[in-house]
Amino acid sequence: MAKTGAEQAPAGATSTLANYINGRRTDGNAERFLEMRNPATNEVTGRVALSSAAQTAEAVAAAQAAFPSWSKTPPLTRARVMFRFKQLLEENYDRLAEVLVNEHGKVFSDAKGEITRGLEVVELACGIPHMLKGEHSLDVGGNIDSYSVKQALGVVAGITPFNFPAMVPMWMFPLAIACGNTFVLKPSEKDPGVPLILAELLSEAGLPDGVFNVVNGDKVSVDALLDDERVQAVSFVGSTPIAEYIYSRGCANGKRVQALAGAKNHMVIMPDADMDHAVRSLMGAAYGAAGERCMAISVAVPVGEETADRLIAALKPKVEELQIGFGMEQDPEPQMGPLITAEHLEKVRGYVDLGVSEGAELVVDGREKSVPGYENGNFMGGSLFDRVTPEMRIHQEEIFGPVLSVVRADSYEQAADIINDHEFGNGTAIFTRDGHTARRFAESIQVGMVGINVPIPVPVAYHSFGGWKRSRFGDLNAYGEEGVRFYTKVKTVTARWPETHIDENHFSMPTMK
Numbered sequence: 001m002a003k004t005g006a007e008q009a010p011a012g013a014t015s016t017l018a019n020y021i022n023g024r025r026t027d028g029n030a031e032r033f034l035e036m037r038n039p040a041t042n043e044v045t046g047r048v049a050l051s052s053a054a055q056t057a058e059a060v061a062a063a064q065a066a067f068p069s070w071s072k073t074p075p076l077t078r079a080r081v082m083f084r085f086k087q088l089l090e091e092n093y094d095r096l097a098e099v100l101v102n103e104h105g106k107v108f109s110d111a112k113g114e115i116t117r118g119l120e121v122v123e124l125a126c127g128i129p130h131m132l133k134g135e136h137s138l139d140v141g142g143n144i145d146s147y148s149v150k151q152a153l154g155v156v157a158g159i160t161p162f163n164f165p166a167m168v169p170m171w172m173f174p175l176a177i178a179c180g181n182t183f184v185l186k187p188s189e190k191d192p193g194v195p196l197i198l199a200e201l202l203s204e205a206g207l208p209d210g211v212f213n214v215v216n217g218d219k220v221s222v223d224a225l226l227d228d229e230r231v232q233a234v235s236f237v238g239s240t241p242i243a244e245y246i247y248s249r250g251c252a253n254g255k256r257v258q259a260l261a262g263a264k265n266h267m268v269i270m271p272d273a274d275m276d277h278a279v280r281s282l283m284g285a286a287y288g289a290a291g292e293r294c295m296a297i298s299v300a301v302p303v304g305e306e307t308a309d310r311l312i313a314a315l316k317p318k319v320e321e322l323q324i325g326f327g328m329e330q331d332p333e334p335q336m337g338p339l340i341t342a343e344h345l346e347k348v349r350g351y352v353d354l355g356v357s358e359g360a361e362l363v364v365d366g367r368e369k370s371v372p373g374y375e376n377g378n379f380m381g382g383s384l385f386d387r388v389t390p391e392m393r394i395h396q397e398e399i400f401g402p403v404l405s406v407v408r409a410d411s412y413e414q415a416a417d418i419i420n421d422h423e424f425g426n427g428t429a430i431f432t433r434d435g436h437t438a439r440r441f442a443e444s445i446q447v448g449m450v451g452i453n454v455p456i457p458v459p460v461a462y463h464s465f466g467g468w469k470r471s472r473f474g475d476l477n478a479y480g481e482e483g484v485r486f487y488t489k490v491k492t493v494t495a496r497w498p499e500t501h502i503d504e505n506h507f508s509m510p511t512m513k
Contacts, residue, residue, distance in 0.1 A: 015046035017192050019055065019216055020199040022062040023209030029055070034189050034218075039105035039338040040326040040377040048192050051217035056186075056224040059213040063155040063182035064230050066210030071152045071180040075129040078178050082125045084205035085174075089119050092201065096194055098328065100166060103191035105337040105378065106289045107327035111166075118170030120461040121479050125174035131484045132179065141511075144496045150488040152180030153232040153256070157225045159246065160195075161238045162188035162340050163292045163400075169195055171465065171478045172235045173212060177202075179487040181232075182211045186225060190340055192216045226250050233486065235478065236260065237294070239398070240424075240470050247473035258474040258486055260466060262398045263426030266299040266407075267455060268415045268441070270432035271307045277453070278431040279314045285429075285455035286404040287322060287382045290339050291348075295427045295449070295456045298399060299388075300406045301415045308408045312363060312386050319364040319382040319404075325371050338378040339401060345378040348401030352383050355394040355405070361386040366402060390418050398424070412437060420446045426467035429455050448472065 016033070019026045030049035038045050070078075089096070097111035106114070136147040158172040165187060173183045187195040192214075199214045215221050225231055226249045233256035236246045243261035250257035267285065269278050285297035300315075302308035325334035339345045349367045356362055366381025380402060388395050388405040395405055409415035419428055429451035430441045438452045448467035451457030459465050459480065466477030476486040 016049060017046060017196060017216060018049040019051060019059065020196055020212075020214040021059045021210075022213070023203050025196065025200075036103065036190075036192075037341070038102050039340055040102075040371075040374050040379075042342060042376045042378065045102070048189050048216050050189065051215050051221050053220055053224040056184075056215050056217060056221045057228065059184045059215045060155055060225070060228050060230050062210040062213055063184050066208060067152075067154055067182045070177075070182055070208060070211050071154075073180070075132050075178070075180075078180065079126050079128050081202075081206050082122055082128070082174060082178055085202055085207070086119060086122045086126065088201040088205055089115065089122065092197070096166060096197060099193045099197065100191070101327040101337070103193050104162065104165060105327060105340060106292075107334050107337050108330070109333060110289055111327065114164055114167045117458070118164075118167040121170050121483075122174045124461040124479065125178040128175070128178035128484075131481070132488070134490075140494070141496075143498055144494060146492065146494045148490050148492045150179070150484070151491055153487060153489060154181065155184065155231050156181045156233040156235070156487060157184045157186065157231050159186045159222055159225070159234065159236045159238070160188060161294075162190040163289065163294070164237075165191045165194045166198070168237050169198065171237070171483075175479060175483045176235075176487045177207070177211060179484060181487055183213065184225065184231070185212070185214045186217060186221050187214065189216055189218055222246070223249070226255070227253060229253070231255060233257070234259075235486070237478075243473050244470075256486065258466075258476050258478065259472070260294070260478060261426075261471050261473060262424055263294045263296075263467065263471055264299060264395070264398055264422055264424045265295060265297050265427045265429075266301050266415075266419045266422070267297045267428070267451075268409075268412075268419075268430040268432075269300060269302045269307055269311055270412065270430065270434065270437060271304050272433045273307075273431040274433065275310055275314060279311070279318065281429075281431070281453075281455040282315070282404070283318050287319070287336055287402045290336050290380070291402040292340065292400055293456075295458055296400075297429065297455055298404060299395060300404060301409050301418055302406065303409050303412055303415050305408065308386075308406065312384075312406065315384060315404075316363055319366075319384045322366075322382045322402075324369060324379055324381060326374055326377070336382070336402060338374075339380060340378070342378050344401070345380055348380060348399060348403065351394055351397075351399045351401070351403060355385050355388070355392065355403075358392045358394065360388045360392060360394060360405070390421065396422075412440075416441070416445060423469060424467070424471045425469035426471035427451070427457055429453075429457060448477075
């Protein structure tokens with residue numbers, strides 16, 4: 001199997017992707033590069049330039065220079081840029097989705113769905129004049145009024161993962177920009193094409209130069225952003241160890257940080273659940289996008305042995321029959337594409353090996369799946385484990401691949417304990433026909449996002465996304481009202497306009513009279 005990754009430019013590379021700074025693409029003058037490969041074939045398609053700290057600082061400088069003017073731009077004018085950007089996204093759906101398929105590997109319809117979920121946040125940002133309204137109180141004292149305003153922070157940064165190169169950046173920058181901030185995006189170096197196109201579309205929509213910048217790079221660029229005193233806030237989505245690192249280093253440097261982290265999402269299946277509905281939902285939630293989703297269901301928790309036996313009997317043939325292939329193929333479209341890199345494929349296979357060694361029952365083994373015509377691709381079939389116990393590493397750790405573990409529970413209480421005892425608390429779901437059980441689950445489960453007969457409860461744009469426990473570091477969630485709160489600071493003004501001159505002195509604590 002071919003390997004990805006190189007520090008020098010690959011022979012025969014078709015293109016080099018670098019940065020987008022001050023309204024145009026730049027070559028970056030990089031000294032280090034990383035190979036770009038199509039996950040379905042492992043063929044080299046180009047290279048991405050890895051920026052130095054100095055090159056990252058250029059993007060921050062461009063954003064800093066653009067901030068005074070952009071922050072003074074009326075919110076209605078900023079909203080109109082978002083409206084034009086929304087239209088351009090709709091006009092470029094297929095183009096963006098095709099780039100996404102060829103760089104990431106997910107199937108075409110899933111890529112378009114990702115863009116749609118990002119576009120929903122752009123639509124939210126179109127309403128920014130309303131969301132930036134402050135509060136006003138007349139006569140808090142004699143001839144004294146008090147009001148609050150929301151003001152932009154300055155230069156803010158986003159550090160985003162490979163699994164959603166369109167959606168996750170759009171969780172961040174539309175609201176940040178609409179609030180009056182300027183933005184530096186450091187996307188994943190594994191699939192950088194879509195973020196660069198988004199930058200070009202923003203410029204085409206009328207966004208002034210320097211307001212949105214893209215820096216491709218690795219840890220060097222990340223550390224440069226975390227350490228740059230001009231960067232006021234950092235948003236991150238990725239694994240828990242990196243999230244904790246970014247949160248700690250960013251906060252130590254006086255920045256506002258929201259770091260969304262890893263997950264191990266459980267789905268409880270009660271004995272009264274509609275089993276057909278539960279199985280169909282579970283298949284898409286566990287194996288869609290090859291399991292490379294932070295909201296993927298990776299653990300099913302059937303309550304009762306009979307429920308578990310029925311679940312396994314229904315899942316097994318469907319997992320074995322998963323249609324796997326190159327994401328641009330149609331008639332029919334595959335249900336699942338390849339994993340992002342050969343290294344990640346080997347990591348996920350290693351977790352299947354681990355599960356076998358830990359004593360779990362491997363019901364379906366997808367380790368050696370091969371797709372005709374794409375024998376060198378990073379393909380893997382769906383794997384299904386039964387009789388996994390909470391102590392096993394395949395239950396404790398985030399696998400991030402098409403591997404579903406079934407942990408049997410004797411009762412609802414035991415199922416809830418399995419979830420609540422886990423270190424992650426990103427998303428969860430319960431399938432049941434009983435309203436009392438569903439309400440009890442929603443109220444008491446220690447997880448940030450809960451689905452009731454909904455397998456992947458990703459909130460819509462006007463709510464907010466965020467987990468609990470070690471699935472999030474920081475106090476505020478992404479997008480929605482909390483996103484606006486994260487990207488603004490509140491200023492409260494108390495004003496007096498007396499009718500006559502006041503000549504008395506006040507040395508005591510001021511009170512409103």
